[in-house]
Amino acid sequence: MTVLSAVAAVDELLAAYDAIAAAQYRKVAVGQPLVGIVGGAVPREIVHGFGASPVHIAGLEDTRTLIAEFMEEFAPWHWQGIGEGMLQGSYSDFAALVLDRSHQHFYYYLKEMQRLGAGRGFPRVLLLDWIQASDKDHSAYNEAQAIAFASSLERATGQTYAPERTAMAAREYNGLRDTLRDFQSFRTKSALSGSVAYRLMAVSQVMQAARYRELLTAVMRGSEGAGGDVPRVLLVSSQSMMSLRLHQAVEAAGCVVVAEDDWWGTRCAHDDAPVSGSISRLCAFYASLGIGEFAAPMTKRCEWYRNPANFHDVDFAVLHHSDNDEHAGWDYPLILEELARIGIPGLCIGGNCDAIAGSEQVRDAVAKHAGRAF
Amino acid sequence: MAATSAAAEPASPAAASESLRKHMRQWFKGLHGQAADGVPFAIAGPNNPHEILRAFDIPFMVDVWYSGLIAARQEAAHFEDVLEAHGFHRQLDTYGAHPLAVLLENQPMESRPWGGFPKPSLVIANRTWPRSRESEILARLSGADYWGLDLPAVMNPQPDWWTMGKGRGEDFEGTDRVDAIEKQLWELVGRCEKLTGRQLDPDRLSEILARVDAQMACLDEVRELIRTAPKLPVRLREVMGLTLGLQWLRGTDFALELTSRFRDEVAAKVCDEQWICPTERQRLMYVGRGLWQQLDFFASFEDSHGAVFVRSNYLSWAVDGYTRFASNPMRSLAIRYATFSQLLHLPPWAGEWSCWDARKHRVDRAVQIGEGFGERLISRALEREGIPVLRLEVDPLDARSWNPQEVARVVGRFLESST
Numbered sequence: 090m091t092v093l094s095a096v097a098a099v100d101e102l103l104a105a106y107d108a109i110a111a112a113q114y115r116k117v118a119v120g121q122p123l124v125g126i127v128g129g130a131v132p133r134e135i136v137h138g139f140g141a142s143p144v145h146i147a148g149l150e151d152t153r154t155l156i157a158e159f160m161e162e163f164a165p166w167h168w169q170g171i172g173e174g175m176l177q178g179s180y181s182d183f184a185a186l187v188l189d190r191s192h193q194h195f196y197y198y199l200k201e202m203q204r205l206g207a208g209r210g211f212p213r214v215l216l217l218d219w220i221q222a223s224d225k226d227h228s229a230y231n232e233a234q235a236i237a238f239a240s241s242l243e244r245a246t247g248q249t250y251a252p253e254r255t256a257m258a259a260r261e262y263n264g265l266r267d268t269l270r271d272f273q274s275f276r277t278k279s280a281l282s283g284s285v286a287y288r289l290m291a292v293s294q295v296m297q298a299a300r301y302r303e304l305l306t307a308v309m310r311g312s313e314g315a316g317g318d319v320p321r322v323l324l325v326s327s328q329s330m331m332s333l334r335l336h337q338a339v340e341a342a343g344c345v346v347v348a349e350d351d352w353w354g355t356r357c358a359h360d361d362a363p364v365s366g367s368i369s370r371l372c373a374f375y376a377s378l379g380i381g382e383f384a385a386p387m388t389k390r391c392e393w394y395r396n397p398a399n400f401h402d403v404d405f406a407v408l409h410h411s412d413n414d415e416h417a418g419w420d421y422p423l424i425l426e427e428l429a430r431i432g433i434p435g436l437c438i439g440g441n442c443d444a445i446a447g448s449e450q451v452r453d454a455v456a457k458h459a460g461r462a463f
Numbered sequence: 464m465a466a467t468s469a470a471a472e473p474a475s476p477a478a479a480s481e482s483l484r485k486h487m488r489q490w491f492k493g494l495h496g497q498a499a500d501g502v503p504f505a506i507a508g509p510n511n512p513h514e515i516l517r518a519f520d521i522p523f524m525v526d527v528w529y530s531g532l533i534a535a536r537q538e539a540a541h542f543e544d545v546l547e548a549h550g551f552h553r554q555l556d557t558y559g560a561h562p563l564a565v566l567l568e569n570q571p572m573e574s575r576p577w578g579g580f581p582k583p584s585l586v587i588a589n590r591t592w593p594r595s596r597e598s599e600i601l602a603r604l605s606g607a608d609y610w611g612l613d614l615p616a617v618m619n620p621q622p623d624w625w626t627m628g629k630g631r632g633e634d635f636e637g638t639d640r641v642d643a644i645e646k647q648l649w650e651l652v653g654r655c656e657k658l659t660g661r662q663l664d665p666d667r668l669s670e671i672l673a674r675v676d677a678q679m680a681c682l683d684e685v686r687e688l689i690r691t692a693p694k695l696p697v698r699l700r701e702v703m704g705l706t707l708g709l710q711w712l713r714g715t716d717f718a719l720e721l722t723s724r725f726r727d728e729v730a731a732k733v734c735d736e737q738w739i740c741p742t743e744r745q746r747l748m749y750v751g752r753g754l755w756q757q758l759d760f761f762a763s764f765e766d767s768h769g770a771v772f773v774r775s776n777y778l779s780w781a782v783d784g785y786t787r788f789a790s791n792p793m794r795s796l797a798i799r800y801a802t803f804s805q806l807l808h809l810p811p812w813a814g815e816w817s818c819w820d821a822r823k824h825r826v827d828r829a830v831q832i833g834e835g836f837g838e839r840l841i842s843r844a845l846e847r848e849g850i851p852v853l854r855l856e857v858d859p860l861d862a863r864s865w866n867p868q869e870v871a872r873v874v875g876r877f878l879e880s881s882t
Binding site: 158159160161163164190193194196197198200201204216218220222225227229230233234237382383385386387410411412413414415416418419420421422423425437439 | 549550551552554555556590591592594596597599600603609611613615616617618620622639640642643646647650805809810811814834835836838839840843
């Protein structure tokens, strides 16, 4: 039996990341219907319950031409990418695309494109409208949503729901999460750059779980060297970090990103999901994670920042907002307060990292702050 | 915004506007006295069930109304600086955030716009788009109780909502969604009961809703007059100011009386053929948020181009968005707020509705200022309808982004173009 080297494992994982960028998701579906997931609050275990393969969609499409007819430039970057992909027919062989509640308005845009006959080969577009509000009882509505969602997925995949398949997937993903949690601890001490570590974690959302664990374990087992004496950064942004440009800008300032408030990164290493096979319990669990600016109430979003265990060795936080952020930044002063309570200073910066000037703006601001702090 | 006394002034549109302004000043001044007497005060978002607060006689201020007031005083930029100084970056949507800015600046009360507002006991807002996180912050800073409305999504959005919204709202919105909202409204009732020590009087709530329906029926007549009269009888600035100002007073006798007098005055103008621009040649539609900092803009092209602005969202929204009939008042409110702002802005609802209403208003061209979510699709829908749209990148609330000469030049050129 050949022992997988860390280098080979990293190479395979990064190649899988590049495949995400190229929207080559089909590889993961072995003779099963493919279901795309947009957002962090759709339990992929449920998709397995219908005998289908789930893959998270990042919206990394390079071009943004067709979508400009429908969507404003300030719309979230990944909406525009996924919308473009939809219009270009990139998802035509998907059985369905499932959006979480934080993508409610994106759902309306996609439905409108479909209604207007734009693009070709639109898959079924579904919304899992599980209301994420920890201070209210929406159980009746949410239960109805879970039933409706199951019925829509059944139509889309042509298969009936088998709770034992979901339970099995939950166990498998919990194992994967265990590995991810180990990796999150590992990355803070390793020589891996943040942009590499983030990519390695992101791949967990699209790769077959057993193979992923094998690869990530090989990375941890075989990687040599410790991180240099550079400032360690927690990254928060108003937009998806999947383009890596924000990581690259921060690391160009001589820092290393060791954690992100992003469900493609650190936030995917969350607690274990329930293994009962119950759709509602899984939906409630995912909603309770409180990831992102749509978590309600505002204090729910801040819970993660209250736990020092989430931020081993973090020297400071960078709270970035894009030029089109109308909402996420409202949370930043409170997040800064929470971080200050556990001794982590923070820096709020703007800048469009998709442009050179914006990246340089971020890099320079971080470098200046790091110089002051160290 | 509690108001019960009737307006005394004769109502030409301009006089009605003045009457409204006077009333609001007087009402606003009285807030501090009420607060000193222990009356709880609330701050509400624009798309919330004010009727419930009114049924409890809880005086309330609408956050965007106060923001509009600040914009009209050309002070929006100053308060955006204040927000920025407190860590809220400039790109954030501050449409309803100026009350928060005033609170953060913490000037002596007499130095605040219109003498400032009392400390709120209750803040209500939307938690779904247009989400108002700033309201949550305001509540937190002022120690007020916070109630956020979670709106369930629409799974099968139908574009022609205005044809069935009023009478068949339950069918249109879906029972599960309406149930979810009604439940939240009862929760708000519980908060108000706790705050005031009184129970909800269902008859009073019914009366308030009946007055709201009557007010919107008057506005429906105004809209019909504007749509069908040979030329425009009333300026858009008056229509916008009155419709929106009275919207915040909906359910009061004052609002109903002033609205009906406004309707009568517009009808008289049509009857007497008193047109805003006797040489009217082009009818324009405004797409965007209230241009409160530059309301004179809407009259700028009457003499030079015979162009009048005949339509913005505000009047038509009052007619098509507010009136809902169901088996009981709470159900009616739940249906009204189920998809409230989304209908106004997002696909597929906003584009189809705008086109239908533009046709009814005999609109020739449209001017879009700024660009909010969904507005690109509204413009595209209008263009598909053969209505050219000019887009101006200006912040409707920030006077610094407004260059009057440049705007006049660009709009003038648009009006002179042959397309």
